[in-house]
Amino acid sequence: MKKHQGRLVAAACLLAAILLAVGLHPASTSADNAATRAAPPPDVQDVTINAQQARQVRVAPVATRDFTPGIDAVGYVDFNQDRLAQVNSPYAGRVREVFAKAGDTVKRDQPLFSVDSPDLAQAEATLVSAAAARVQTGAALERARGMAQVQANAPRDLEQAISDQQTAEGNYQAARRALHIFGKNDADIERIAATRRVDGELRIDSPIDGQVSTRNIAVGDLVQPGNSPAPFTVSDGDSLWLVANVSEDEAAQVHVGDHLAATLSAWPQRALAATVDYVGNSSDPATHRVTLRSVLHAPPAGLRAQMLATYRIDTAAPVRHDAVPVDAVVREGTGAMVVFTTTDGLRFTRHPVQLGPLQDGYYPVLSGLPASQRIATEGALFLSNALALQSQ
Numbered sequence: 164m165k166k167h168q169g170r171l172v173a174a175a176c177l178l179a180a181i182l183l184a185v186g187l188h189p190a191s192t193s194a195d196n197a198a199t200r201a202a203p204p205p206d207v208q209d210v211t212i213n214a215q216q217a218r219q220v221r222v223a224p225v226a227t228r229d230f231t232p233g234i235d236a237v238g239y240v241d242f243n244q245d246r247l248a249q250v251n252s253p254y255a256g257r258v259r260e261v262f263a264k265a266g267d268t269v270k271r272d273q274p275l276f277s278v279d280s281p282d283l284a285q286a287e288a289t290l291v292s293a294a295a296a297r298v299q300t301g302a303a304l305e306r307a308r309g310m311a312q313v314q315a316n317a318p319r320d321l322e323q324a325i326s327d328q329q330t331a332e333g334n335y336q337a338a339r340r341a342l343h344i345f346g347k348n349d350a351d352i353e354r355i356a357a358t359r360r361v362d363g364e365l366r367i368d369s370p371i372d373g374q375v376s377t378r379n380i381a382v383g384d385l386v387q388p389g390n391s392p393a394p395f396t397v398s399d400g401d402s403l404w405l406v407a408n409v410s411e412d413e414a415a416q417v418h419v420g421d422h423l424a425a426t427l428s429a430w431p432q433r434a435l436a437a438t439v440d441y442v443g444n445s446s447d448p449a450t451h452r453v454t455l456r457s458v459l460h461a462p463p464a465g466l467r468a469q470m471l472a473t474y475r476i477d478t479a480a481p482v483r484h485d486a487v488p489v490d491a492v493v494r495e496g497t498g499a500m501v502v503f504t505t506t507d508g509l510r511f512t513r514h515p516v517q518l519g520p521l522q523d524g525y526y527p528v529l530s531g532l533p534a535s536q537r538i539a540t541e542g543a544l545f546l547s548n549a550l551a552l553q554s555q
Contacts, residue, residue, distance in 0.1 A: 208513045210503075210550040220542030222508050225535070229481035230519060230527040234416060236455075238407035240427070240470045243458065246399035248370045252386045254345075256280035259364060263395070265378045269369045275395045277366045278386060283345050284363030287355050290338035293331065294356040300324070300331040373399040376468075403466060405437055405457040407474040411446050414453035418442065422477040423457050427470055435459060435466075439476065484519065484527035491540045492518065492526060493547045502532060503539040503546045511539060511546050 212220070256278035263275050307324035310316040342352050345365060355361070380386060380394040405425050409417060419442060425435040437457040446453050455476075459466075493501050500518050503511040516531035532538075539546055 208550055208554070209510055210513070210546055210553055211510045212546070212549060214509070216545075216549075217508055219545050220508070220511075220539050222505055222537050223540045224537050225485050225487065225528075225532065227483055228486040228525055228527070229483050230486070230522055230525075231477045231481045232479040233475055233477045233520075234409065234413045235520075236407040236409045236413075236474045236476065238405065238472055238474055240425075240459075240466060240468055240472055241404040241406050242376070242398045242468045243402045243404050246371065246373070246402065247376075248373070248397045249393035250275055250367060250369065250395035250397060251388060251390055251393045252278050252280075252365070252367055253388055254278070254280045254282045254365060255385070255387045256282075256365060258380050258382050258384045258386060258394075261378070261380060261382060263369075263375050263378070265375050267375045269373065269375060269397060271370065271372050272368045274366045274368050275375075275397075276380060277364050279363055280345075280365040281363065283365045284361055286338065286341045286345060287361040287363065290335075290342055290352065290355055291359045291361065293335040293338040295359075296331040297328075297335040300328040304328040367394075369395075369397050371397055371399060373397045398468075401461065403459045403462045403468065405435070405459050405472065405474070407455050407457075407472075407476070408447075408450065408452040409455055409476075411451050411453060414442070414446070414455075416478040417455055417476055418478075424475045424477075425457075425459075425472045426475075427466075427472045429465065429470060430463075434475075435463075482527075484529070485532060485534075486525040487516075487518075487528055487532075487538060488540050489521060489524055489526065491538050491543050492516075493543045495547070501543075501547070502528075503543055504533070504536040505539065506537065513547075513550060 259277045259279050261276045263269055263273075269275070304324040304327070307316060307321045311318070311321045339352050342355070346368065347355075374397065375395060376398045377392065377396040378394070379392045384394075386394055405423065407423070417439060419439055421439045423437050423439050425437065426433075427435075437459050439455055440458050441456040443454040487502055491502050493503075495501060499515045501513050501515050503513055505511045514531055514533070517529040519527035519529055
């Protein structure tokens with residue numbers, strides 16, 4: 164009985180060993196096949212197409228072009244802040260009249276609006292009083308001098324008259340200077356003194372020639388010095404600023420005098436050329452970008468402040484490279500950029516390449532492309548798909 168049981172145990176062990184061997188072998192073969200499929204294709208592969216398929220592919224020799232190193236940035240168009248005036252009232256008051264509106268062309272010293280100013284009314288009243296005192300003390304001095312000639316008064320009376328007249332003259336000149344500060348000219352001051360009429364109307368003039376960009380007041384509004392926004396903004400349209408914001412790590416590449424090209428959505432096919440005039444000496448703590456600026460003289464009609472723009476700033480001299488058009492480049496799923504070369508237009512070879520930034524529809528080839536090649540300039544994506552099917 165024991166001998167029979169021993170045979171059963173031996174048979175069971177043998178069967179288990181056989182099953183284990185059989186089970187391991189297929190698993191090993193499956194793993195080997197999976198490794199073969201997952202292995203990456205070699206860096207260079209060939210694909211052959213027939214004459215009919217070749218009609219979908221256009222071939223051309225690799226050309227060379229000059230590529231200018233540079234950086235791209237975004238920004239906007241702004242008024243020339245050196246030729247922009249925020250026109251405010253230097254004194255508090257209520258708006259009496261408005262003489263201009265947004266879009267009007269104005270000249271320097273042309274009135275924009277007027278204000279009923281209590282401060283001006285007080286200054287005019289002071290002038291009227293000082294002028295009257297000046298006349299009175301002048302007449303008193305003349306009488307005192309006449310009486311002194313006939314010894315009809317004491318010397319101290321003449322001295323007092325002289326002192327009173329000098330004080331009145333000083334007050335009168337001070338009142339005139341105060342009105343000059345309010346913008347009154349000599350003719351206006353003489354008129355106020357002669358007519359003794361206090362008006363209190365303060366006229367605010369444009370400080371520059373230009374165009375009214377904004378108007379933020381109406382008759383009856385109360386204005387004060389430093390109002391925000393200012394009642395009027397006058398800008399000189401003969402020049403505008405092109406403002407770009409460059410990242411911190413690229414700012415060191417930009418220098419005053421570098422060429423700049425601006426493209427706006429309003430003119431997508433037209434680039435505005437200018438020169439960098441200013442590079443900021445600090446970085447914005449919120450955006451970590453550095454501001455650079457260019458003055459655009461004689462801007463085209465229709466270009467307006469606050470329009471968004473994209474910029475290309477040239478940072479070095481042009482460099483000649485092999486160039487491939489954008490349609491000749493295929494970006495694979497791994498991120499590799501490849502082009503296809505050929506000698507006969509039917510057999511194509513895949514080349515991973517390193518490219519520089521796109522300029523004017525062409526990529527500069529930095530490495531990976533043999534010299535003097537003919538490439539597929541159109542249909543490269545078709546060749547990539549054919550190669551993928553062939554390698555399956």
